[in-house]
Amino acid sequence: MSPLIVSHLSKRYGNGLEAVSDISFEIGKGECFGLLGPNGAGKSTAIQCISGFYPATSGNVVLNGRDVGREPRLARRSLGVCSQEETLDSDFNVIDQLVRHGRYFRMEARDAVSRAEMLLAEFGLSDKAFEPVESLSGGLKRRLQVARSLLAMPAVLILDEPTVGLDPDARRRLWEILGKERTRGTAILLCTHYMDEAERLCDRIGILYRGKLLDIDSPENLIARHVPVETVDEEVRPGVHWKRRPNLEDVYLKLTGSSLVQT
Numbered sequence: 001m002s003p004l005i006v007s008h009l010s011k012r013y014g015n016g017l018e019a020v021s022d023i024s025f026e027i028g029k030g031e032c033f034g035l036l037g038p039n040g041a042g043k044s045t046a047i048q049c050i051s052g053f054y055p056a057t058s059g060n061v062v063l064n065g066r067d068v069g070r071e072p073r074l075a076r077r078s079l080g081v082c083s084q085e086e087t088l089d090s091d092f093n094v095i096d097q098l099v100r101h102g103r104y105f106r107m108e109a110r111d112a113v114s115r116a117e118m119l120l121a122e123f124g125l126s127d128k129a130f131e132p133v134e135s136l137s138g139g140l141k142r143r144l145q146v147a148r149s150l151l152a153m154p155a156v157l158i159l160d161e162p163t164v165g166l167d168p169d170a171r172r173r174l175w176e177i178l179g180k181e182r183t184r185g186t187a188i189l190l191c192t193h194y195m196d197e198a199e200r201l202c203d204r205i206g207i208l209y210r211g212k213l214l215d216i217d218s219p220e221n222l223i224a225r226h227v228p229v230e231t232v233d234e235e236v237r238p239g240v241h242w243k244r245r246p247n248l249e250d251v252y253l254k255l256t257g258s259s260l261v262q263t
């Protein structure tokens with residue numbers, strides 16, 4: 001059974017807006033699934049419902065064999081989440097932030113400490129271990145929050161725009177870390193607005209638009225099906241054209257159009 005199964009999930013907020021409409025997908029062991037879509041498409045709402053933080057209006061989510069609606073606490077034991085917004089606890093210093101999270105997930109104290117030390121080293125935060133969280137820069141806080149989502153070695157890892165604010169080196173480092181997680185069998189759900197990142201990391205991609213999944217496929221298949229030409233002619237500045245291979249951004253823009261242009 002796939003570690004994450006989402007079936008006909010919908011979410012309507014109290015104001016009547018249906019932010020997620022009947023979406024279904026599965027993520028297999030060691031698979032990275034990308035959820036792409038414009039601002040307001042419903043990605044974070046879907047993530048909050050999948051994680052059990054918001055109740056779904058209909059549909060269901062099974063995390064590592066447990067139904068999130070019926071057994072939220074048990075289901076969430078298999079889950080690591082890094083939300084879009086900052087959720088660090090300012091009461092604890094950097095290493096305690098991680099260790100306490102591990103203890104909450106019932107790790108032995110020794111294991112939680114050694115895993116925390118390892119992640120701090122991997123994310124370039126070892127020298128900040130005993131600093132208060134408020135003393136970290138924005139990008140360092142983001143690294144810490146991503147590290148925390150990995151601490152308890154979750155079967156399913158959900159990352160909502162994890163690389164926003166990360167410097168190029170930290171971003172590459174995170175890509176490597178996610179590669180290692182995948183070889184451990186972790187199923188990863190990744191939301192990102194960076195098309196290069198999605199193309200590089202994701203086995204399959206779902207394009208969400210106004211709450212609906214427009215298409216799901218591998219980046220290569222999406223490109224072949226939606227931009228079926230070998231080269232794209234692009235005007236880089238007035239009168240200057242160059243040719244390049246089609247990419248995921250071409251697919252994204254074709255399927256979602258521009259939500260900024262009101263016609």
Ligand SMILES: Nc1ncnc2c1ncn2[C@@H]1O[C@H](COP(=O)(O)OP(=O)(O)OP(=O)(O)O)[C@@H](O)[C@H]1O
Pocket residue numbers: 013014015017019037038039040041042043044045046084
């Ligand atoms: N708590 C809420 N109550 C009512 N409407 C909400 C709430 N949270 C989000 N929305 C609305 O639901 C829709 C989807 O929002 P959501 O945050 O899921 O989008 P998103 O795809 O994550 O966007 P972004 O790329 O900007 O993070 C938007 O129209 C948003 O205004």
Ligand SMILES: [Mg+2]
Pocket residue numbers: 043044045084160
């Ligand atoms: Mg969001």
